[in-house]
Structure formats: structure tokens, C-alpha cells
Amino acid sequence: MTDPVAAPAVVRLEGVTKTFPQGNVTALQDIDLAVAPREFVSLIGPSGCGKSTLLRVIGDLIEPTSGSLSVNGKPARKAREDGDYGIVFQDAVLFDWRTVAKNIALPLEMLGWERRRRKQRVAEMLELVELTGFADHHPWQLSGGMQQRVAIARALSFEPALLLMDEPFGALDEMTRERLNLELLSIWEQTGNTVVFVTHSISEAVFLSSRVVVMSPRPGRIAGTVDIDLPYPRTAQTRDAPRFFELVTEVRQLLRSRGEHLLPEEEAVLE
């Protein structure tokens, strides 16, 4: 893992606050976070802690009320317009009227890629997510897990530096989720993306991430972060390692503490 302080951050948030005028809700308060290139950072917390809001702020889908924010060293808006990130939601959000191949090609069409290049890239992406042979299927002919793989392929098709994922496996059963966790890691290792991953599953966060950011609700704040020092590449056996359980416990305790007992070394990681 790269040192988040030394390397130029892919995502940098300083004092980001988001309040929704309706109901006067403070969704995010004073968020400081830096994500280094090639990092896999998970945002975890109970519902209502603003983790999805934070992800949308990074993606410039929501504007922060105050604070500063840069993605790839640019204002978030510019980064979005430059196609610096791909996003995957909890639902695959595939277009029913398009085939798998055409769903993956959607962002490429808008970037003005010509047909041949699109076709070639789609083939590469299908291979990456192991769906070769399903190019001409329609989304409803695929299982939930396969649909989510198509969504990942679509998000990565234009080679964005950053991958934003909002509980992408939250709607899947446990077995499928664990298999897709492994696949996601292998994709990540191949593509070298930086990933910001929202989840409410502790084991998923620990298994995938190089760093877990724990958030607490009302108002949404960062309660602490846990560096995950499990070596990559991780395998199914990683889940059985004693260190894995220690880290799971650490994250769980941080979630319980609701940020009231921040340890000094955890604050240090926050910058």
C-alpha cells in the first residue's frame, strides 16, 4: 500500500460538510479524507451515517455545503466531466433495452469512441469480468451477480483512475457476495484502480480493503480508520486467518464506540 500522505491523493476532502435543508439534517460533518493511488478504501457505518452521501460528494453527484474537495488533483466537477471515475450502485442499473455488450459500451458511446474500438474494449471487459459469451444477452437474462459484474465492466470500460462503489454486493446472497469479492480483488489487481467502496458489512470491508474508514451517524463523521495489513493477493483462506478476525473485531469495536474513543494513531491516518 502506498503511503497516503506522501503520494498525491486521488481523492482529497478537507472539512467537507453536507447539510440537507429539508429537515435540517447534517449528513456529513467535517470530513477529512485522503485516498492515495491504488488504495482500496472502504467506508463503513450504520445506515444514516452518510457513507453513500460521502461517495456521491466525491463523484460530484451531490455538492457539499462547505469544505474543499479534489479528485485527481482537480475540482470534483472537472474530474466528473473528464470521466475520472466509474461508479457502481447497489442495483446494477443496466438498461433493459440494451444487450450486455451495449450496456458496457454506453459510456464509450458518449465519449465518442468509434465502433471498432468500442467493440474491442467491450470484448476485453467481458473477459475481465468473465462474462465472455453473454455479450448478446439482455440484462434480465442474467443473475444478480452477473448483472453486477456487467455494471463493474461498464464502470471500468473507459479506464477511469477511480472506481466508486455504493454497496455493490448489498443485494446479493452471501455466497455470491464472497465470490464477487474475490473477483473484484482480482480485477482491482489487474487494473490498478483506486477504489472507494461503501458497505455495511464488516467482513466484506476488511476482506477487500487496504484501509477501512468507520463512520458514525447524526451527524455523519469519521469515527476512525483501520489499516488492513493483510497481504494481497487475498484468497478465500484470508477469511480464516486469525489476523482477519482481529481486524474485524477492531472495526466492530470502532463502530460500537461511535467515535467517542478515537485512538491517537487512528487520527494520524486521517491527516
Place this chain on the structure above:
Amino acid sequence: MLLVLAVLVGLWELYRWIWTSTGWTWPFVVNDTSMPHVWTIVKAFGQPAQVDQPALISILLRKAAFTAQEAAAGFGLGAMIGFVLAVALAHSRLLQRSFLPYIVGSQTVPILAVAPMVVLWINPRLPASLQNWGAVAVIAAYLTFFPVTVNTLRGLQSADARALELMRSYAAGRWWVLWKLRVPASLPYVFTALRLAATVSVVGAIIGELPTGLQDGLGGAIINFNQYYSIEPQELWATNVIAALLGIAFFVLVVLAEKAIVRRPPERAV
């Protein structure tokens, strides 16, 4: 489908038989004039309505073709106007609030009250090849555009919030969002409207023929046979059957087009 047709014919004849044999007069007196035999109606197709004319069926088919032309033009025109209007309305809440009441209002005015004005205004402007039937097409379009506008508007707004966020993440402009997401998402709604519009355009064309005094279409035939109803009711019934078949044909064409164009999960297909 054929079975249902047989049942309907059976019911018609059964009703006739019960009412004539018991002499019931409620809600109306049943006799050869109010409810001619099905076979009388069928036979009427094969016979000339007047001595020196070809068989009724060939006259009706020619008239149906004429009405179909009006209805098709009206359908196309109305669908286009309806669609463009919906796209415009979908992009502006202000336009929606200011225009939608009038669009709804336009449909509460009986078409028979509007048709003479339409003919009066439009006919003089039409080139010779469009004279009269062009005006009727406009009247059909007047009825057609409404369901298309209302449903398309709903369809354009039906796009999933996540899908809209996805498009935003691609920094997609309004036109991209419209063509890549909103329009395809609206197609099931559009086709529901087009099915309605298909049958309405036929009715619109037939009604439109009345004030124009056009004799070439089914509307003219209906007026004509109305006058002879007490003597030869089967001819009006035969005309009605043809008009209904024309409406069904339009409907079926739209359904076929929908099958070819709209891709959606089979369990949601209609």
C-alpha cells in the same frame, strides 16, 4: 379468439331469439330492424346496396381504405406532435404547468364541435392532393396526440433515479440523457399510448368525415346508411363491422411494431 367471436355471435342470436319469442320490449323492441340476424349482415356484404352498384363489401373496402389513409396520416401526425410536445414539457416544469391544463382542455371539447372549424381553416390552405382528407387527418391527429403526450411525458419521467445519476457521472448533457435513457425508458409508455391512439385515430377520421361531407370514407357511408336504416339496417351494421375491423387492424399493427422495437423482460411484456 375465433371461439370468442362464435360466442358473441351466439349471444347476439340467443338474445334476439329470447326477446322476439317472449315479446319483451325492455330495454328496446327486438325485431329485424333493431337487431338483424348475423347472417343477414354477413349476406349484406355480398349484395349491392343499390341495384346498379358492385357488392357492398367492395364499396366498403374502398371506403375503408380511404378512411385508413386519413387515420394513418392523422395517427402519424398526432403521434409526432404528441411526442415532441411531451419532450418539450418534460424539460420544463414551467411549460408543463402552463400548458398541460390547456392540453387536457383541448380534449374535453367535443370533436364534432371543433371539426367544422378545422375544415374551414385548414382546407383552403391545403394543396389539391390533400383537399378534404387532409383536414380529416388533422381532426384525427387532434384526438391522437393527447394520449401520446400524456403517456410519453410519464414515460420520460419514469427513468430510474440511479440511472439518471449514472448519466450524470458520465457528464452526459440533456440530449444524451434524452436519447440514451429517457426516450428508451419511455417506449413502453409510448406504445401503450400508441395502441390507444391507433383506435382513436380511426374514430377521429370517421367523425371528421361527417362535417366535411366527404362521401369517400366510412363516415360518409355511415351517414348514408343511417338514412336507410329502417329499410335496410344490415348495411349500417355491415359498415360498423368494417369500421371495427379497421380499428383492430390499426391496433394490431402497433402491437406488432412494439414487439419488434421494445426490448423488455418477458415477464413484464403484455
